[in-house]
Amino acid sequence: MPTIKDVAARAGVSTATVSRVLNGEKVKEATEKKVLAAIKALGYRPNHIARSLKTQKTQTIGFVVPDFGPFFMQVAEVVEDILNSYSYSLIVCNSNENPAREKERVRMLVEKKVDGLLVVPTGDTASHLREIQQQGTPVVLVDRMVKDMQVDCVLVDNVNGAYQAVEHLITLGYRRIGLINGRLEVTTGEERYRGFLRVFEDYNLSVEEGLIRTGDFSTESGYILMKELMGLPDPPPAVFVANYYMTIGAMLAVNEMGIKVPRDLALVGFDDMELTRLANPPLTAVVQPMQEMGEKAAELIYKRIGGDNTGFPQMYRLKPELVIRDSTSPFRKTKNLEVI
Amino acid sequence: MPTIKDVAARAGVSTATVSRVLNGEKVKEATEKKVLAAIKALGYRPNHIARSLKTQKTQTIGFVVPDFGPFFMQVAEVVEDILNSYSYSLIVCNSNENPAREKERVRMLVEKKVDGLLVVPTGDTASHLREIQQQGTPVVLVDRMVKDMQVDCVLVDNVNGAYQAVEHLITLGYRRIGLINGRLEVTTGEERYRGFLRVFEDYNLSVEEGLIRTGDFSTESGYILMKELMGLPDPPPAVFVANYYMTIGAMLAVNEMGIKVPRDLALVGFDDMELTRLANPPLTAVVQPMQEMGEKAAELIYKRIGGDNTGFPQMYRLKPELVIRDSTSPFRKTKNLEVI
DNA sequence: TAAACAGAAGTAAACGATTACATAAAATCA
DNA sequence: TGATTTTATGTAATCGTTTACTTCTGTTTA
Numbered sequence: 001m002p003t004i005k006d007v008a009a010r011a012g013v014s015t016a017t018v019s020r021v022l023n024g025e026k027v028k029e030a031t032e033k034k035v036l037a038a039i040k041a042l043g044y045r046p047n048h049i050a051r052s053l054k055t056q057k058t059q060t061i062g063f064v065v066p067d068f069g070p071f072f073m074q075v076a077e078v079v080e081d082i083l084n085s086y087s088y089s090l091i092v093c094n095s096n097e098n099p100a101r102e103k104e105r106v107r108m109l110v111e112k113k114v115d116g117l118l119v120v121p122t123g124d125t126a127s128h129l130r131e132i133q134q135q136g137t138p139v140v141l142v143d144r145m146v147k148d149m150q151v152d153c154v155l156v157d158n159v160n161g162a163y164q165a166v167e168h169l170i171t172l173g174y175r176r177i178g179l180i181n182g183r184l185e186v187t188t189g190e191e192r193y194r195g196f197l198r199v200f201e202d203y204n205l206s207v208e209e210g211l212i213r214t215g216d217f218s219t220e221s222g223y224i225l226m227k228e229l230m231g232l233p234d235p236p237p238a239v240f241v242a243n244y245y246m247t248i249g250a251m252l253a254v255n256e257m258g259i260k261v262p263r264d265l266a267l268v269g270f271d272d273m274e275l276t277r278l279a280n281p282p283l284t285a286v287v288q289p290m291q292e293m294g295e296k297a298a299e300l301i302y303k304r305i306g307g308d309n310t311g312f313p314q315m316y317r318l319k320p321e322l323v324i325r326d327s328t329s330p331f332r333k334t335k336n337l338e339v340i
Numbered sequence: 341m342p343t344i345k346d347v348a349a350r351a352g353v354s355t356a357t358v359s360r361v362l363n364g365e366k367v368k369e370a371t372e373k374k375v376l377a378a379i380k381a382l383g384y385r386p387n388h389i390a391r392s393l394k395t396q397k398t399q400t401i402g403f404v405v406p407d408f409g410p411f412f413m414q415v416a417e418v419v420e421d422i423l424n425s426y427s428y429s430l431i432v433c434n435s436n437e438n439p440a441r442e443k444e445r446v447r448m449l450v451e452k453k454v455d456g457l458l459v460v461p462t463g464d465t466a467s468h469l470r471e472i473q474q475q476g477t478p479v480v481l482v483d484r485m486v487k488d489m490q491v492d493c494v495l496v497d498n499v500n501g502a503y504q505a506v507e508h509l510i511t512l513g514y515r516r517i518g519l520i521n522g523r524l525e526v527t528t529g530e531e532r533y534r535g536f537l538r539v540f541e542d543y544n545l546s547v548e549e550g551l552i553r554t555g556d557f558s559t560e561s562g563y564i565l566m567k568e569l570m571g572l573p574d575p576p577p578a579v580f581v582a583n584y585y586m587t588i589g590a591m592l593a594v595n596e597m598g599i600k601v602p603r604d605l606a607l608v609g610f611d612d613m614e615l616t617r618l619a620n621p622p623l624t625a626v627v628q629p630m631q632e633m634g635e636k637a638a639e640l641i642y643k644r645i646g647g648d649n650t651g652f653p654q655m656y657r658l659k660p661e662l663v664i665r666d667s668t669s670p671f672r673k674t675k676n677l678e679v680i
Numbered sequence: 681t682a683a684a685c686a687g688a689a690g691t692a693a694a695c696g697a698t699t700a701c702a703t704a705a706a707a708t709c710a
Numbered sequence: 711t712g713a714t715t716t717t718a719t720g721t722a723a724t725c726g727t728t729t730a731c732t733t734c735t736g737t738t739t740a
Contacts, residue, residue: 001475003726014690019728028688048451049398050726053389053695060452068413077408077434089448091431094417108429111388112400135341219614252618274559278592280620343696354720359698368718390696393725 002042011038022046052113060089061301062109063118063142066097066217070273071244071290072120075142078294079118086302088115097217099123110137116301121146124185138304142297145187145315152304154296154316158188161286161320162195162242165268168284168322169238170199173331174266176208178239180225180246182217189214192242211236215246222249230257230265237265237331244271251279262329272323281326289318342382351378362386392453400429401641402449403458403482406437406557410613411584411630412460415482418634419458426642428455437557439463450477456641461486464525478644482637485527485655492644494636494656498528501626501660502535502582505608508624508662509578510539513671514606516548518579520565520586522557529554532582551576555586562589570597570605577605577671584611591619602669612663621666629658 004022008015011034020027021035038044052058061083065072073092080090091109095102102122106129109117116138119129126146133139133151141153169177179196182189193212200207213228215221222241226249229235241247247269254261261267261281269276272287296316304312344362348355351374360367361375378384392398401423405412413432420430431449435442442462446469449457456478459469466486473479473491481493509517519536522529533552540547553568555561562581566589569575581587587609594601601607601621609616612627636656644652 004728005726015727016691016729017689020689023728026688031689045451047393047453047726049389049393049453050695051728053387053393053697053726054728056695058389068408068417070410073408073413080434089431089433089452091429094420111385112429113387113389248614248618252614255618255620274588274592275615275618278588278595278615278619280595344698345696355697356699356721357719360719363698366718371718387696390725391698393696393727394698396725 001047002044003047004044006042007035007038007044010042011035056113057115058113059087060091060112060114061116061118061305062106062112062114063090063092064095064102064105064109065092065120066095066102066122067245068092068094069245071271071288072143074290075294075297078291079298082295082298083302088302088305095120095122097122099125103128106132116140116305118142118297118301120144122186124148124187126151138301140297140301140304142293143188150313152300152312152314154293154300155187155318156288156293156320157317158191158320159195159198161270161288161322162192162240163199164320164322165240165242165284165286166196166199167203168324168328169240169266169268170203170205172238172266172328174238175205176211176236176238178211178213178229178236180213180215180222180229180239180241180243180250182215182243182246184214186217189217189242196240196242208236217243217245219245219249219252222246223253224249226250226253227257230254230259235265238267238328239265240268242270244269244273247271247283247285248275251283261327266329266331267327269327277325279327284325284328285323286320287323288320292318341387342384343387344384346382347375347378347384350382351375396453397455398453399427400431400452400454401456401458401645402446402452402454403430403432404435404442404445404449405432405460406435406442406462407585408432408434409585411611411628412483414630415634415637418631419638422635422638423642428642428645435460435462437462439465443468446472456480456645458482458637458641460484462526464488464527466491478641480637480641480644482633483528490653492640492652492654494633494640495527495658496628496633496660497657498531498660499535499538501610501628501662502532502580503539504660504662505580505582505624505626506536506539507543508664508668509580509606509608510543510545512578512606512668514578515545516551516576516578518551518553518569518576520553520555520562520569520579520581520583520590522555522583522586524554526557529557529582536580536582548576557583557585559585559589559592562586563593564589566590566593567597570594570599578607578668579605580608582610584609584613587611587623587625588615591623601667606669606671607667609667617665619667624665624668625663626660627663628660632658 004015004018008018018035021032063076076092083090093105095105099122110132118140120143126149129139130149139151141151145153145155181193184190213225215225241250259265269283269285276283276285344355344358348358358375361372403416416432423430433445435445439462450472458480460483466489469479470489479491481491485493485495521533524530553565555565581590599605609623609625612625616623616625
């Protein structure tokens, strides 16, 4: 592989000059031509590692997601596209919804000297991230927030999303509404829970605590919890599942149990994927603006890396939207009776 | 950030000695203790960039996938886990099923000086990969192969997979069988097509060319092509969809058109994901060994990076399995009549 | 015309590790 | 014990860039 020295020799100039044309600084036009010619002739490509060593920048940003499933990968795709267009590259890592592994992956990215970090935190504490931030690496939280840290974040208004879902059910006449939710230590879980409660408060109705279930965001736990709910002596005629993967699990359970939606059970899910549209029946769901989330996250981290700290700590609260499809129909007394 | 010099100074030794303990070379036990103490006291962490510059190794491998969907991401997850356990890290990039973009992503990874490259090729030509290989970077092809290159690869026996699917339909009594397939320039498409044809050959039946459709592996194209097939004057009573995303699209189309599976149409899909199991009815499908694919790919590239070239070019042909669920039932003459 | 000043290009010191080679100390041998 | 080998450590070059500083050339100004 030819180095900058080879180019310099061939063009009859110093390495400094070559470096200058490489970085678009001003040089005499004649010299630039010579250098460019030498670069082309030798097939020279600058060595990013050497450059990074000197400049302390890697033109790379890291993204730690809790899983490689469709939701976060769709966000990652948007982020990658935007960052690529700024000639940054993206390293996506999987924390497996596990705080220890998250710490581990973050450490790895920091050791790789990424210029910035996008993180979907898996726990409620963030000492490891605060540290990194203090060392000067910009950090942007995506989808979830942590309490103990001043940090930029791109979030969805989960309270409002859950609120819309549950209000929809209330409006259809349901009073006994089941909730299948994710871990409360992560803000999405906690906020969706709050949204759920708030509807009851606002409508002056009492919640039936026994219909609330908390799992771990996984398909399995959605499946188990839905079976649990439907196995109750008096199962709820409507259920809100507050997370995409859990929604899949819940649908699977319902299918297996032969429960007919919406006849026997009204179901509201989360996120709009192929599956939710394809389902039989197509699912009423709270859909999150994934595209926008990716865009905001990418633009924000890019801005911070560029040293622009205006508005810190910035918080975006994107609005989710309730899409009404066929899995919810007005309440009928007989609902669920045949299942009991 | 403390450097190796700081550690050396604090421990009262030379940087060479520090480097030696860092790399597990033999030093006197007392010295090692001193160095370790200094490292701990200063919170020193070696700078990977500097190390890479000197050693010409990055402990990183790249993986270019054609999309961030569940199939490849599941493979990527397995690969990541294994490589992590060897303390390598993985950069996953998206070629978007687009040869130009693939070239671009590969170039980026090479400039990042990855130690090895895993690629799911999107075209039938591979000059860009051959070049890289000749420069000494190990390349392993995953899921798909290219004709014009001697290279390690980890593939699935697609001919056999498609064969099983179609044979299953033939056995159930179907003769007119539709095929929705991906691009023939990529080997998976081509091989599955061959498998399809071979069944007819072996059973001495003639294929109806008009029932064969070729798309681009996307959900949309699966959707469109299924609508096309079902819109035919005399639509086939059975269809084999030879790719996961296209399967989703096809199911969507079928659902929308109110076609009942398996009553009106027998459907065999590809890959075993939540969706295929959750579907109504659960889908009969050819399932690929994703876990094994990830394992083989990770182990092979690791071996090559370590300089072990035994068996080059190695080719793994993993066996897919037909899982029979409820979307296929024996042929009845009346099938599809109500749709016409 | 000489002094002052740009502008362009060169020199060489970083960046933070690894490692070939040199040297000193310890262990082995006759 | 002195010569010789082995082992442990230090010295300094190197990886391929960038960049502060210097030097040179040519232009402007008084």
